[in-house]
Amino acid sequence: MEMMTEALWLLLQPSTVLVILLSGMFGLFVGAVPGLTATMATALLVPLTFYMDPVPAIAAMVSASAMAIFAGDLPGALLRMPGTPASAAYVDLAHRMTRQGRAELALGVSLVASVFGGLVGAVVLTLAAPTLAEFALSFSSYEYFWLACLGLTCAAFVSGRDPLRGLVGLVLGLFAATIGLDPVSGVPRFTMGQVELTGGLGLVPVLIGMFAMSEILRGVTTLEPPVHVHQKPIGNVLHGLAPVLWRGRGPILRGSALGTMVGALPGVGADIAAWISFAISRRKHKAEGDLQEDAAAIGGATAANNASLGAAYVPATVFGIPGDSITAIVIGVLFMKGLTPGPTVFLYQPQLIYAVFFSFFVANLLLLPLGLAAIRLSRQILAVPREILMPAILLFCIVGAFAMTNTLYSVWVMLGMGVVAWLMEENGVPVAPFVLGMVLGPMIEETFLTSMMKADGELAAFFARPLAGTIGGLTLLVWASPVMLFLWRRLRGTSGVRHAS
Amino acid sequence: MKLNDALLGLVVALLGGAIVLGARSFPQMAHFQYGPGFFPTLLGSLLVASGLIMGLRGLRTVGRTPLVELAAWTRSRRHVVDGAGVVAAVVFYNLTVHTLGFPITAFLMLAALFLRLRGRVGEALVLALLITLVAHQAFVELLLVPLPWGVLEPFSGVLTWR
Numbered sequence: 001m002e003m004m005t006e007a008l009w010l011l012l013q014p015s016t017v018l019v020i021l022l023s024g025m026f027g028l029f030v031g032a033v034p035g036l037t038a039t040m041a042t043a044l045l046v047p048l049t050f051y052m053d054p055v056p057a058i059a060a061m062v063s064a065s066a067m068a069i070f071a072g073d074l075p076g077a078l079l080r081m082p083g084t085p086a087s088a089a090y091v092d093l094a095h096r097m098t099r100q101g102r103a104e105l106a107l108g109v110s111l112v113a114s115v116f117g118g119l120v121g122a123v124v125l126t127l128a129a130p131t132l133a134e135f136a137l138s139f140s141s142y143e144y145f146w147l148a149c150l151g152l153t154c155a156a157f158v159s160g161r162d163p164l165r166g167l168v169g170l171v172l173g174l175f176a177a178t179i180g181l182d183p184v185s186g187v188p189r190f191t192m193g194q195v196e197l198t199g200g201l202g203l204v205p206v207l208i209g210m211f212a213m214s215e216i217l218r219g220v221t222t223l224e225p226p227v228h229v230h231q232k233p234i235g236n237v238l239h240g241l242a243p244v245l246w247r248g249r250g251p252i253l254r255g256s257a258l259g260t261m262v263g264a265l266p267g268v269g270a271d272i273a274a275w276i277s278f279a280i281s282r283r284k285h286k287a288e289g290d291l292q293e294d295a296a297a298i299g300g301a302t303a304a305n306n307a308s309l310g311a312a313y314v315p316a317t318v319f320g321i322p323g324d325s326i327t328a329i330v331i332g333v334l335f336m337k338g339l340t341p342g343p344t345v346f347l348y349q350p351q352l353i354y355a356v357f358f359s360f361f362v363a364n365l366l367l368l369p370l371g372l373a374a375i376r377l378s379r380q381i382l383a384v385p386r387e388i389l390m391p392a393i394l395l396f397c398i399v400g401a402f403a404m405t406n407t408l409y410s411v412w413v414m415l416g417m418g419v420v421a422w423l424m425e426e427n428g429v430p431v432a433p434f435v436l437g438m439v440l441g442p443m444i445e446e447t448f449l450t451s452m453m454k455a456d457g458e459l460a461a462f463f464a465r466p467l468a469g470t471i472g473g474l475t476l477l478v479w480a481s482p483v484m485l486f487l488w489r490r491l492r493g494t495s496g497v498r499h500a501s
Numbered sequence: 502m503k504l505n506d507a508l509l510g511l512v513v514a515l516l517g518g519a520i521v522l523g524a525r526s527f528p529q530m531a532h533f534q535y536g537p538g539f540f541p542t543l544l545g546s547l548l549v550a551s552g553l554i555m556g557l558r559g560l561r562t563v564g565r566t567p568l569v570e571l572a573a574w575t576r577s578r579r580h581v582v583d584g585a586g587v588v589a590a591v592v593f594y595n596l597t598v599h600t601l602g603f604p605i606t607a608f609l610m611l612a613a614l615f616l617r618l619r620g621r622v623g624e625a626l627v628l629a630l631l632i633t634l635v636a637h638q639a640f641v642e643l644l645l646v647p648l649p650w651g652v653l654e655p656f657s658g659v660l661t662w663r
Contacts, residue, residue, distance in 0.1 A: 051644050164558075168513055168551050175520060175544045182537035187527055189537060190520075213591075220583040220618065221574045387618035391611050392632050394587060398594055399636055403646040408595050415591045426503050426572065445540045452535050 007354035011362065016056040020359065023060035024067045024366055028374045031068030032381045033389065034081040035219050038068035038270070039325045043211040044393070046204050046333060047400035054337040054352055058330060059359035062309075065326050066118055066363045069270055069305050070371055073110040074378045077103055086270035086305040089278040090298045097294060105244060105291070107378075108237035109299045111371040112245055113252050115364050117303030120256035121263065121310025122360035128264075129346075129357070132318045136343040141454070142461065142468035144319070145447040148440050150475045151266030151321040155436045162428060163482060169429045173437025174444070176201055183442060184449050196409040203332040205401040205413040206438060210431050211325070212397045213418025218425075219390045237375055248296030251281045255300030256307045263308025266315055269324030269432070270305035277304035310360050317341055317353060320443065325432040328439045503570040506559020510552045517548025586617050602651025603641075604660075607633045 010016070023045060030041035041064045049057035072084030073094065080095035082088040097106040139147075152174075156166035179190045180200030191197035245252070255277040262273040281297035312323025313330070320341035322328035334341050345353050374381070401414035421431050455461030463469040504512065520541055527538035574580040590610045598606045608629050615625035640646040642661065650657045 048644065164551055164555055168548065168555070171544050171547045171551070175541065175548075178541050178544070182527075185528070185530060185537045187537040189527060189541065190523055216587055217584055220587055221572075221580045223574050223577065223580065385619070388615070388628060390587070391590075391614035391618070394590065394614070395607055395611060395632060395636055398591060399640050399646065399648065402648070403640060403644065406647055408598070411591065411595055415588065415595075419588065423502065427509055428503075448540070449535055453533065457534055 003350050004354060006351040007358055010055050010351060010355040011059065011358050013056075016059060017362075019052065019056040019060050020063045020362055020366065021370075023064040024363060024370050027064030027067035028071045028370060029381060030064070031071030031083050032074045032374060032378060033384070033386075034075045034079065034083050035215060035222075035386070036389075036393075037084045037211070037215070038065045038072070038086065039329070040211045040215055041065065041068045042326050042329050043207045044396060044400060046207060046329060047403040049333055050204075050336065050404060054334070054339055055355045055359075057333055057337060058356045059363070061326070061330055061333070062356070062359045063363040063366070066306065066309055066360070067367055067370060067374075069309060070111065070114040070302070070367055071374055073107065073114070073302055074374065075382055077106045077110070078378060078382065084270075086274050087302075088271060089274040090301045093294050094298055097291070097298075100291075102291065104235050104237045104239065105241070105295055106298060107234065107375050108239075108241040109244060109248070109295045110302045111237065111368065111375065112241065113248075113255070113299035113303040114306040114371070115367050116252060117256045117259055117306035118310060118364035118367065119361065120303070121260050121307035122357065122364060124260045124307075125310045125313050125360065126354070126357045129314050129318050129353075130350075132314065133343040133346040136318050137347070138467070139319075139343070140465065140468070141447040141451045142465055143471060145444065145451055145462065146468055146471040146475050147319050147321060148444045148447065150471060150478065151315065151319075152433070152436060152440055152444070153475065153478050154266045154268065155433045157478070157482075165427075165429045166433050169424065169431065170433035170437045172424075172429075173434035174441040176206065176434070177438045177441025178445070183446055196407065199405075201413050201417070201438075202404060202410055203438065204404045205410040206417045207329055207332070207435065208397050208401050209414040209417030210421035210435060212393060213414055214421035214425065214431070216390050216394050216397070217418060217422045219386055234375055234378065237372065244292060244295050245299065247292055248299045251277075251296040251300030252303045254280065255302070255304035259304030259307030260311040262304070263311030263323055264314045266321050266323055266436070268308075269312065269326070270308045273308035274301040274305040277301045306364070313356070313360075317345065317356070318343060322436055322439060325435050328432075328435045331439055502575075503572065505563060505566055505568045505570070507556050507563050508559070508568050510554070510556025510559055512552070513555060514549045514552025517545045517550075517552055520545030520548065583618060586614065590614055598651065599649050600651050602653040603648035604633055604637055604653060605651065607636060 026045070027038070027041045030036045030044075031038055042061050045060055045064055049060055052060070068084060069086050072082055072087035075081045075083045076087040076091035077094035077098050080091050082091050094106045094110070097103065152170055156170040157163045177200070179197060180188070181198050182189050188198050258277050258280070259270075259273040262268050262276060263270070278297060278301035281300045285293040285297070308324070309326070312327045315321045315323050316327035316331055320331060322331050331341055339345060339349065339352065397414060398411050401410040402408065404410055421434075424431055424434070451461060463472050524538035524541035524545060527536060530536040590613065594606055594610050601609075611629035611632055612625050615628050616622065619625060637648070641648050653660065
């Protein structure tokens with residue numbers, strides 16, 4: 001209990017609350033602009049968090065990402081354009097409600113269901129993570145090795161429509177992590193004689209390049225015409241909202257629960273949570289056009305994407321395995337702050353970890369007033385021209401990348417990785433597994449090598465402990481599944497290999 | 502720039518091969534078979550395998566789809582120049598910031614981009630000036646990032662509040 005009050009004390013410092021407030025407003029803006037994602041908001045915050053204490057640093061990212069995921073619904077409803085990929089599932093429906101003159105209801109349901117989903121995710125995180133962490137204390141390098149493998153496999157297999165492309169993205173990220181000095185022997189690897197490369201590519205310039213620079217490139221080359229909001233001013237969104245929410249409580253609760261489960265899986269993020277929740281709501285009520293059912297479906301999906309955000313921190317804080325690309329960034333920041341994510345953090349610095357968890361509650365409660373304001377201002381936010389935003393963001397990318405190392409080398413890396421990410425996405429190779437691979441690469445290699453040193457190079461040791469054996473077996477099963485699926489389809493004589501998943 | 506699966510597979514496989522070759526030059530460790538080259542070799546081999554599978558899968562579509570498919574925007578000269586302009590802006594920044602200093606370089610870069618994308622001279626100059634000032638305030642004054650002053654070095658004392 002004493003620790004909890006200490007955590008609250010840490011979080012409720014005036015400067016920390018100010019950081020949460022400002023980054024929340026930043027997140028709302030970035031999320032509301034189509035083409036700028038919640039991941040980008042988080043990546044752009046990284047250089048700023050470098051100058052903060054651990055708690056405000058993580059709280060800033062929590063706040064920005066939670067607000068951005070909600071704000072993605074604004075252009076979805078008003079322009080039929082998802083502000084972030086997580087809102088893509090229900091833009092059609094939300095926009096139809098707007099055309100029917102019910103924009104207030106669509107946005108009101110979005111806001112309240114988002115807050116509710118976010119709070120459910122936060123409760124589950126606060127309750128589940130410490131229990132899991134106690135269990136994880138008995139893990140050795142063997143278990144961590146398999147967990148990291150399993151997490152990466154999930155990330156590669158579910159991130160796109162083609163698991164093979166996901167695998168390529170992942171392996172490229174793992175390779176990017178090997179650039180620099182080898183952690184065990186100290187031999188420089190793939191540095192091509194460049195002194196700067198001995199320190200590795202650097203996570204921050206890579207993140208900014210892949211999530212922000214590439215978006216800028218896409219933003220200036222897109223053929224889509226600039227957006228125009230023809231929407232009449234938005235009235236009181238809370239008017240008549242309560243009965244609709246109450247009757248839609250089923251889908252909203254289901255969406256929150258589903259989002260929490262999906263979010264905790266490594267590599268599966270808010271967008272997939274929203275898609276699944278929306279698909280279930282639609283299947284249950286096929287009749288479209290019923291206002292109540294439409295609102296409930298939107299509520300369920302938007303609760304799911306906000307719930308998944310908090311749940312993604314469960315594997316991230318307990319095992320150091322990111323649940324999505326946002327937590328991959330957060331893990332990178334934790335490492336920079338000298339906080340190695342894992343069960344020992346719960347033992348030695350519980351107040352820090354609880355302060356991070358509590359920041360979810362604060363951020364989601366703040367989402368209510370800030371979200372209302374954002375809905376009011378949505379016309380003005382959406383009226384900011386893309387051609388003004390992109391150069392401004394570009395300057396902040398450059399300075400942000402530079403600020404980490406104070407060398408222009410990081411800016412070159414940022415530019416290079418931006419172009420690489422853009423090329424990858426053009427060819428359907430997903431970027432998220434790359435980033436997860438880059439964060440988890442060192443952990444996989446080190447746990448493998450230390451395990452092998454302990455076991456004198458005996459590979460069987462990876463299955464010698466019951467727990468490691470179980471997780472290892474599961475991982476091997478997942479690895480073998482595409483091959484087995486392929487063979488099964490061949491035996492049945494069907495040729496649906498391309499989209500095997 | 503979208504490559505046909507056969508070509509993309511080939512590129513991936515070649516990259517994997519290069520990684521494996523590069524890893525062979527790493528020193529071996531005494532009494533331990535998993536040296537610094539082990540993990541990269543594994544990754545390179547995985548890339549070779551994935552590239553080959555992708556390539557074989559793509560061979561069936563060769564002839565039906567072009568080997569290199571350029572996106573629709575590449576046929577619009579304006580968009581190609583815009584995209585190249587963004588990359589050129591970063592290159593310009595990197596090459597000149599140490600001599601010209603951050604304020605001048607950032608202003609020039611932003612003004613050029615705004616002019617290119619919006620086409621209004623007055624607006625471009627005002628916006629570039631404002632954003633440069635905000636960035637300078639935020640990063641140099643508040644966060645103490647040592648952005649280079651360049652030719653403005655003699656005036657750095659006058660231009661800061663500190």
